[in-house]
Amino acid sequence: MKWDEFFVTGEPMIYGAMVSIVIVSIxxxxxxxxxxxxxxxxxxxxxxxDHKKIGIMYIISALIMLFRGGVDGLLMRAQLAxxxxxxxxxxxxxEIFTTHGVIMILFMAxxxxxxxxxxxxxxxxxxxxxxxxxxxxxxxxxxxxGAMLFNISFVIGGSPDAGWTAYFPLSSIEFSPxxxxxxxxxxxxxxxxxxxxxxxxxxxxxxxxxxxxxxxMRMPMFTWSILVTSVIIVFAFPVLTIALxxxxxDRQFGSQFFTMANGGMDMLWANLxxxxxxxxxxxxxLPAFGIFSEVISTFSRKNLYGYKxxxxxxxxxxxxxxxxxxxxxxxxxxGAMVNGVFSVTTMAIAIPTGIKxxxxxxTMHKGRIEFTTPMLYAxxxxxxxxxxxxxGVMLAMASADxxxxxxxxxxxxxxxxxxxxxxxGVLAGMYYWFPKLFGFRLNDKQGKLxxxxxxxxxxxxxxxxxxxxxxxxxxxxxxxxxxxxxGPLNLIASIGSIGxxxxxxxxxxxxxxxxxxxxxxxxxDPWNARTLEWSTPSPIPHYNFARMPDIxxxxxxxxxxxxxxxxxxxxxxxIHMPNNxxxxxxxxxxxxxxxxxxxxxxxxxAVIGAIGIFVMMIIxxxxxxxxxxxxxxxxxxxEQRLRGEQV
Ligand code: HEM
Ligand SMILES: [Cu+2]
Numbered sequence: 001m002k003w004d005e006f007f008v009t010g011e012p013m014i015y016g017a018m019v020s021i022v023i024v025s026i027x028x029x030x031x032x033x034x035x036x037x038x039x040x041x042x043x044x045x046x047x048x049x050d051h052k053k054i055g056i057m058y059i060i061s062a063l064i065m066l067f068r069g070g071v072d073g074l075l076m077r078a079q080l081a082x083x084x085x086x087x088x089x090x091x092x093x094x095e096i097f098t099t100h101g102v103i104m105i106l107f108m109a110x111x112x113x114x115x116x117x118x119x120x121x122x123x124x125x126x127x128x129x130x131x132x133x134x135x136x137x138x139x140x141x142x143x144x145x146g147a148m149l150f151n152i153s154f155v156i157g158g159s160p161d162a163g164w165t166a167y168f169p170l171s172s173i174e175f176s177p178x179x180x181x182x183x184x185x186x187x188x189x190x191x192x193x194x195x196x197x198x199x200x201x202x203x204x205x206x207x208x209x210x211x212x213x214x215x216x217m218r219m220p221m222f223t224w225s226i227l228v229t230s231v232i233i234v235f236a237f238p239v240l241t242i243a244l245x246x247x248x249x250d251r252q253f254g255s256q257f258f259t260m261a262n263g264g265m266d267m268l269w270a271n272l273x274x275x276x277x278x279x280x281x282x283x284x285x286l287p288a289f290g291i292f293s294e295v296i297s298t299f300s301r302k303n304l305y306g307y308k309x310x311x312x313x314x315x316x317x318x319x320x321x322x323x324x325x326x327x328x329x330x331x332x333x334x335g336a337m338v339n340g341v342f343s344v345t346t347m348a349i350a351i352p353t354g355i356k357x358x359x360x361x362x363t364m365h366k367g368r369i370e371f372t373t374p375m376l377y378a379x380x381x382x383x384x385x386x387x388x389x390x391x392g393v394m395l396a397m398a399s400a401d402x403x404x405x406x407x408x409x410x411x412x413x414x415x416x417x418x419x420x421x422x423x424x425g426v427l428a429g430m431y432y433w434f435p436k437l438f439g440f441r442l443n444d445k446q447g448k449l450x451x452x453x454x455x456x457x458x459x460x461x462x463x464x465x466x467x468x469x470x471x472x473x474x475x476x477x478x479x480x481x482x483x484x485x486x487g488p489l490n491l492i493a494s495i496g497s498i499g500x501x502x503x504x505x506x507x508x509x510x511x512x513x514x515x516x517x518x519x520x521x522x523x524x525d526p527w528n529a530r531t532l533e534w535s536t537p538s539p540i541p542h543y544n545f546a547r548m549p550d551i552x553x554x555x556x557x558x559x560x561x562x563x564x565x566x567x568x569x570x571x572x573x574x575i576h577m578p579n580n581x582x583x584x585x586x587x588x589x590x591x592x593x594x595x596x597x598x599x600x601x602x603x604x605x606a607v608i609g610a611i612g613i614f615v616m617m618i619i620x621x622x623x624x625x626x627x628x629x630x631x632x633x634x635x636x637x638x639e640q641r642l643r644g645e646q647v
Pocket of ligand 1: 461
């Protein structure tokens with residue numbers, strides 16, 4: 001391979017990106033050296049197995065990826081702003097909508113959700129960490145390795161360009177001959193393995209590590225949503241991983257699973273992709289439902305209305321999510337009968353979802369609502385998501401879908417679901433749980449300002465796309481002529497996207513400002529909240545709970561506050577904690593190098609990488625590591641310092 005094939009050349013924007021990557025990397029290295037932070041970085045972060053720190057690393061990665069995916073989105077909107085625009089050529093546009101989709105779903109939404117569940121779930125169930133802390137670190141570093149591998153594609157070798165769905169035959173080696181789609185198949189396999197381990201880890205954590213007295217039906221709703229989500233992960237992700245493996249074999253080893261010749265079948269890919277892909281949208285939306293349940297109940301000062309029906313509807317949604325996948329390709333000719341069945345199952349999802357919407361409304365009914373930033377996101381979510389849901393039912397009708405399929409109407413629909421559903425959800429969660437982690441709240445005024453800019457600009461950006469789609473503008477179209485009349489609405493949408501960028505900039509400033517100036521709080525319970533995580537001091541000690549709580553009902557902390565009955569009655573004792581380890585990080589680095597060689601068919605390097613992975617597993621198998629104990633005396637001292645009182 002020649003150097004000019006290795007590095008992407010000829011695009012001023014990409015040269016700019018390369019230069020800025022080099023400058024930022026140098027700045028980071030110089031900064032860490034100058035402030036002597038290498039040791040701190042290694043000890044406190046790269047080797048940590050603490051679920052809270054792993055959660056924070058996921059969230060930081062997600063915010064960076066939100067920026068990357070957002071820039072892709074803005075570039076597309078800039079290109080579409082006026083007819084026959086020459087900002088991006090067709091190839092570049094293809095690459096950008098592909099990386100935008102992949103990054104937003106797999107490297108922004110997923111890690112944001114997984115980050116929040118890492119931070120919150122052990123705290124909500126009264127656990128000191130997840131069931132398998134070391135595995136948790138492996139999950140993170142595999143995700144990170146996959147994300148980094150995917151992200152370098154646009155400067156080294158070229159980005160994938162067959163859409164985030166990577167349909168065959170377009171994504172086959174014949175029609176996508178660059179290494180771009182190798183990045184897609186390999187990076188997603190690596191990060192997918194990490195996600196699968198997360199699913200296993202959280203199922204075991206939630207089933208096995210709850211505090212005494214916390215039965216399943218006493219669990220906070222967010223924890224319930226994560227249990228259901230983890231089950232979906234465990235059933236859905238292997239399908240993706242295997243499909244990607246087959247794609248890799250087809251593209252790089254000459255097999256014929258998805259090709260049109262020699263008994264292969266391109267529709268097999270579409271089916272496998274969506275057997276994972278539809279459950280995936282629930283993987284990123286159910287946790288947000290959980291977050292809204294916590295936020296709405298806390299800021300309405302009421303119990304969550306219809307707890308059991310909330311749980312029940314999530315379980316139903318998770319089952320239904322596996323039997324709707326063909327609604328993504330009604331037009332591919334599988335006949336009226338099949339289309340009819342998938343139409344019905346798809347529309348059926350609206351029922352449990354509607355139940356949840358009404359439960360949230362009833363929770364607020366006659367409540368003393370407090371309009372904090374997280375509550376605003378929850379309130380914004382309800383009507384916007386409902387528009388997304390109703391247009392989803394429109395798309396679910398197979399015969400009507402022949403009209404909307406692959407138009408901007410669809411693009412509008414799924415942004416109306418994913419942005420309120422996922423992005424508002426994780427932002428609400430971030431504002432809500434932030435003080436638990438860091439000991440201060442994000443400034444509320446700035447938070448609300450960001451909220452309003454984001455909500456308004458979101459609608460300006462995506463509402464016009466419904467009309468454009470109905471008028472016949474197809475998706476993934478890199479430009480259009482003036483005669484189509486698509487110009488004005490596209491211009492409005494593009495202006496809206498600038499607003500979104502401003503909104504997110506205010507949000508980032510909000511975080512920065514609050515780190516510097518927000519007043520520190522020690523109460524541990526800044527929102528007067530209901531669930532167990534708020535009964536710990538803030539910022540939260542490494543071991544989470546000094547003593548195990550006695551749980552006697554739902555919203556245990558709320559009732560302890562109301563009744564004056566203490567939540568913690570146990571004696572202090574030594575606390576067992578897991579040790580840090582550098583192995584997960586090193587494993588991630590080896591996986592990334594291995595993946596990189598695989599992408600470029602450099603077999604010697606790939607074999608060495610594979611051996612490295614096995615060596616790491618063998619080292620781990622023979623290692624004896626029983627963790628360490630924090631003596632009870634030290635625990636008492638820490639609690640006294642943090643709670644500022646006699647304990
Ligand atoms: C930051 C604001 C955003 C803007 C301005 C934006 C804009 C766009 C545009 C212009 C397209 C391509 C339309 C086309 O030509 O077909 C697109 C596609 C897409 N977007 Fe977004 N988007 C944003 C946020 C998000 C988020 C948060 C997600 C997911 C959580 C997301 C997921 C997707 C997906 C999956 C596609 C389809 C990609 C494909 O066709 O392969 N977007 N977006
Ligand atoms: Cu679907």
